[in-house]
Amino acid sequence: MNKSVFIGALTAAGLAAAAAPAATLDEVKERGVLNCGVSTGVPGFEAPNADGEWEGFDVDVCRAVAAAVLDDAKAVEFVPTTGKTRFTALASGEVDMLSRVTTWTFSRDVDLKFEFVGVNYYDGQGFMVPKELGVTSATELDGATVCIQTGTTTELNLADYFRVNNMSYEPVPIETQTEAQQQYLAGACDVYTTDSSALASVRSSFADASAHTILPEIISKEPLGPLVRHGDNEWGDIVRWTLNALIAAEELGVTSANIGELSAAAGDNPEINRLLGTEGNLGEMLGLDAQWAVRAISAGGNFGESFERHIGENTPIGLARGLNAQWTAGGLMYSPPFR
């Protein structure tokens, strides 16, 4: 009897698992809230403000998806996840999507059975040095002491880079970013290396940020992007094209300021018309209504607006667009056509 109960439970779980994938959109609609996995706090990318509202560059993607699907950018339940719990949270269905500075890698995409829907920030490992050292390029770092977080890919990247360039270095192993900050400021190391967006936020906390410089060399590829589970392609399409809509909107000059005007009636640019649903039936193909992209873009502005508001050069983080500029401006941001 025990066995049959067990098998019955297994079947039920299997059935539920088999039935679940196709239904993320329906589930979200029925729930009325999008469960979006974020990190427990990365400056500029995700952090709760004084009123407890989550804000940031990654958070804007969640809000855009919620606005597109549920017509309410506030209908998001942000689930803080740590580096250890993020993938199980997504795989088990606790969250509908992850948008939390997660690097797109082969094994995560293939082996862990996730679907990275795109890239919203091209990050890479960089170096920060005090200006007074007079170093202008990473190739001049031979013999430097380097503060590095142990047990991370940054450590391996660093070893590779110095070996390839035939240079030597002395590592100062540290555990957390906070510790790195203290060690670096105390002069325990000449160089601090980690992802360049994190370097920027660390630098922004320094009393005299201008005394430190981030070297131009980027020695690894860290494409960060939102991801969903394998197996529900309809849902993956919605998240992917919501992100693409934000990127395309910037390229096409659609901003939160002029979107009301542009979406009121069909204009001269057919691609804008298709994006904003005044022409064609792209929204219908996604299983949403025609106005989906209008809501997504209105939620937090287009890609460029969101970038400037949270991590751009006028924020304390002060990141330049660099690789994250539109392809028309020499960057890598390139949305497939809305057709």
Next chain:
Amino acid sequence: MSDTHAQTVAYVRETMLPERAPPATVVGPIGWARENLFSSPANTVITLVALAFVYLIFSILIPWASHNTWSATSLADCREMTGKDHGAACWGVINERWRQILFGNYPEHLRWRPILDLVLLGVALAPILFTNLPRKMLYFSAAYPFIMPWLIWGGTVWVPVLAAMGFVIGFLVIKFGEEVLGSLLAMVLAVVVALVWWLFLLSPLSDVLSSILPIGLEPIGSSRDIGGLLLAFVIGVVAIGCSLPIGIVLALGRQSNLLIVKTLCVGFIEFIRGVPLITLLFVASTLLNIFMPPGTNFDIVLRVIIMVTLFSSAYMAEVIRGGLAALPKGQYEGGDSLGLNYWQAQRLIIMPQALKISIPGIVSTFIGLFKDTTLVSVIGLMDPIGWATAIRADTAWIGVLWELYAFIAVLFFIVCFGMSRYSMYLERKLKTSH
């Protein structure tokens, strides 16, 4: 006669001298210091070193802490106000975010509920702790475990009422089944019936009742809104409240003569004690999710509470077993010779003594448990530590560190110190061997 005396002694004092105050070097602050701090060369050296150490700490701490930066809105603001880049506390972050460290995202207009809960906790504990209070107050103490989660989570009143009914039903089964089935079978049956009631009948019944008579509180949006010290309290208080009775049962089970009961209890205790709490938390947050069918919404806070309760009840069982082992055998035999049955003997003779012996151990387990609640930040729950991380990710406060942790340390110290002083009071009060 008096003449002889007058001739042999020149002078006799006929009145007592008034008592003089002892010399200043023996009493008062100086005397105390001489006796306690400078009684020997070694003691003097230790005192001076310790004083220098304390001075060193305070000479760093006080200048750091005594900056009036309460109105600052960012770290840069603080630096401007104090004119210092380092070595000045930036209290603006506490001023702006203390509500989040205390309550997390708990809805602002409902925050009276957790506060009321805390007050009621005092009321519920009072009759247990102070025996001179009216015994009728114990009824409220019994009801409190059902009122507390209801106040925190809100929702219909019928869920806690029906949950309490489960205990009543179990009790009735024992009371009336005992004669027919014998005490052991009746107890097993009671547990089964109560579990069936809670797992299968409770939610449909509460739906029906709340549609007939919708009494309730405004529910909070999601358990994840419970954060900060409130989360630590919710996990701590529930786990403390549940682990004591479960621990008692486990400790008794471990001493039982029934092989299966004993094996189960020993197995449970040893398994849980052999596993770190953080592992259990990961099981709660990730593994359970994978085992359950997708879409099951098993509250994460509830999962964590269950795991923390299991963990602490295993430790509690061992603490109480220590108390049981310390009782002389005569106490057990005395109970038997009086003709008391097992439960009567436990209730009237064994437990009052065993628990009294175990008080220090029980309270240290409680304190440890309360501090262990900070581990939940590792699985992404926003307890005070989790909020500290999140607040430091705000671009206005990147780089602020000590202020947040100092604030959290003070909060935890107040609670834990309170518990420890209370246990000392309790020990003195219950001391019978004068």
